Amino acid sequence: MQIPKQFFTQLHLVLFAAGMLLAVTVKAQQPPAAGGTDDIAPENIDIVKPYEPVLADAVKVEFLPDLPTKEELEKRKPSFSGYMVPNRFLSMSYDPLPLKPLAYKTQPKDNKELEKLHNIWLSAGYGNLKTPYIDAAVSTGRSKKMIAGLHGNYLSSQGKLNLQDFARSGGGAYAKFFTKSNVIGVSADYRRDKYYFYGFNADTLLMPPPENADSARQLFQTFSGAADFTNAIENKAETDYNLKLAFHRFTDNYEAKENNIIATGQIGKLFNEHSGVSVTVHTHYSAYKDTATFNNLLLNFIPAYSYRALFGSVTLGANAMLDQSKFYAWPHLTISAIPVPDKLEIYGIWKKELVKNNFMELASLNPFTNQYLQFQNSRREERTLGLKGNAGTFSYNLKGGQEVIANQPLFVNDSTDLRKFNVLYDKVSAWFASAEAAVNFKQGGVNLAARYNRFSTNEQAEAWHLFPLNISLTGNYNPLEKLSLQAALYVLNGAKAQIANGQSTNLKGTIDINLSARYSIIENIAIFANLNNIASVKAERFLYYPGYGFNALGGITVRF
Template sequence: MHRTIKYTSKIFIAAAAGLFIQQSAKAQDTLKEATIDIITNYQPKLRDAAKLNLTASLPATDSSRSKMNYNIPALNLNFMYQPVPLKPLALGKDSLNALQNNFIKVGYGNLSTPLIQAGVGSGRNDQYNLGLFFNYTGSKGDIQYQDYSTMNILGSGTYFAEKFEVDGRVGFNRNRVNYYGYDHTLIDLKEEDVKQVFSEVFAKVGLRNRPADPKGFKINPNVEFIAFKDSYKRQENTFVANIPVSKEIFDDIHVKVSGVFDLSAYKMDGGETINNNVSSVRPAVEITKPSFYLRVGVNPTWTNKETYILPDITNDIHIAEKKLILSSGWVNYINKNNFRNLANMNPFIADYPNTILNTKVQEIYTGIKGTLGSHFNYNTKIGVINYKNMPLFVNDATDPKKFAIRNEASLKATQIHGEIGYIDEEKFQVRLGATYFDYGKQETELKPYGLVPLNANLNIQYTIAKKLQLKADLFAFGGNYYVIQPNDFNKTDGAFDMNLGASYDITKNFGLWFNANNLFNSKYQRWNGYQSYGVNVLGGLMIKF
């Protein structure tokens, strides 16, 4: 950058003075100023800064000890309270209330219905517990011989040792029914012609080890013997042995094996013995995680000269922990159709067939279950079931008041099940459940005779002030098919009815109870020809001690 700088020097001043003098002489001359233009390059520069060199250092350490003088005045305190020396206190007594292990319940109803129940228990004990139970009830209906009675006696106990526990039970059951399902205007029969009494004596004993190591072997063998007979001198002896063993091989992974031997021998007075045996070995692997469960097993089974390989696979997956669980399975098993089991299904059966076959069941299902909040729980399932050799019950052509057993070679059904419940501690409980079977295809018979397609029930229980308990049962089931004549059939009506019950504790040891059954007076027929009782009301006294 270039600048033009104007200076007025001494020369300029001297010249100006001379000219001024001359000008004075010549007033008419013009005064002129002479200037000198000096042109140069301007280069500004900063002056060198004066820098200070500072060196930081710590001050010298003062190791001298300061002398502190304290002056604390003495205080003399006088306490009025003198502490009591510590002494050990005696342990308090057990605060648990005494158990009411014994009770007697008696009552009577409108259908000449007596009821007697009694129970006796040993109470709390570290080494054993014992119990004895007795029950008797019966009724008489409006129809001739529409009578029944039942009596049950059961004794049970458990002995606890350091490394194992032994439990057992013995009992006797007697159930009387009559074959009253016939047209009483056309046939006149005596009581001994329709009387039927089933009785059984049973005994069971089992052993369970108590391993100190949670991952050790767990063994629970048990055996049971049952002697079952009826009024027609038909008798069946059954021996069942079950030997399960389990072991945890890795964390949450168990190996389980059980051997099951179910042996029955049926004999009618003067007839031949019919053996019905089922034996199986059931190995399985179980994986149990907080949000996952899987069981994979296979059950080789032998029954009546038949051999089956039965898969057993079940799985639970927590989609939302405990709230939404996907449950699926492919299970196969054998339903044993011995005389005792069939009589429990239908007490009005006729002769036990010589060529009875056991039922092979295959079930494939899926569904969801879980909990909602802290009170609700639910369970749903849909599946397909295949039955091979399914027993069906039809009215006997020669004696319609009894039921003959027919074998359905193959029967398929679609099952839909749902239930939901609400529990508020012990104060209020409600449960609604229903199961529907769509028997869509059978191979041997025209219809699935005697099988109920729908079962539904609503159960409610409410406790007020821990003294008054109220309960209600609302139930419904669908009608089932029965044979009118060869190649012709009909269907029974469905039923819808209600039961109510209540109990009230007057004192700690005495209470009242009341039951009202079939309030809608629905005289339905579970089995064709056998009408139910209708309204049945009974009540009585409960004593606890």
């Protein structure tokens, strides 16, 4: 295979950005601070793995933490939050509670009793939609030098409609190496997702079923490898750094293949207890090949200065963005005022960033996409005003503003095969209002997140398949030491889709009610039961693709 010269030119930019960050971090390495040891104390965090037989992964609703106390704020150094790959314009769907991995921290010398670490994890169950489920992991014991592990999982379901089936499986290995001042991590993963284009079941299509299941099958495979390098302790240079390089090879059931190289890094340097500077880099190179070849380079480079005091904070930065051969520069600003310490903070955000649209990302949003796609990166601008704070055990975050996306991907059914979706790009803006709140009590808590968007488009008649209304209400309660209960309510409504004659139709929204329970029989063995979509609302996330309706799963979890 002949590799185009453009690949090497763009790859050099990726490696140069990572190399510049690495060169700075070498000078920041110092021995452990006094009063601690380089013993690694793994935090034993229970893994909550909810049963989720959905057809596309979702973007999570973010909830900001509580404001710090006055004493904490006086001692706090400026926070250089890790740069995250920008979220898409709008959550395509909801997502239950996330899976929390093992966490590690430096073990203080005065802590003589180390928390028990479980090295073997096995969770297995079965559900009403012919749903086998298994999740397993094994890791090495506690060590000052390294930890390594293996993990694997499998989940599948068969719906009541013809070929309304899916299967998801994967596995991988990881290792983390601990030096006196750094943590070095490596990982390798594989994921396999199988779907079927079951949209032919829609009565309005009058479409015959396929001759065989294989002709309607879509199979995605992802081969991934990653390495990261970060400081584990504070150092005399008062510099924090985190670098990561990842590779993903993504293929489908046809001829599409895509290679992705992603390099991210952030460095923060403190001047004093109030101010500091940071540099954040995110670069993503994609090489796609099907009947055509398309190479795509994206770069966000964000230098910033931050100042924080008791009365508020300000971050003054800029984002230098490279989209293929096009260069953009934009302010990257945040400002806040704290009129009531510990209780109320008013903040504003104005920033713009590039968001990658490649085959891997679009297929993760909609697995029923066509294999012949065009790719354009999105430019996302955010203008937000908000206020957040807390009162005792109650915390809140209220915000509103406008988001503007150039080249927002929108899904529209292919006129030659209505089971599949093409991707159109349009400039989409949304005036939005968002409310997030949480109440914590001794035996549990309740979280609420709600957002309403008023969309406007430039060329398309509607913002196809984007939901204006998103509501998430979740709660957990532990009535007994061994019993944990959870409930969740999700509401999606107001999305529109384009039908064959070019007109719009309303997608069926959802009110999704879920309950789950977990009971510990003994210390290392627990049983669980999940009831999802109790009202059995068969919502359409995508046109002609109704959901599963009610589904249940029960099983057992063992750890040693």
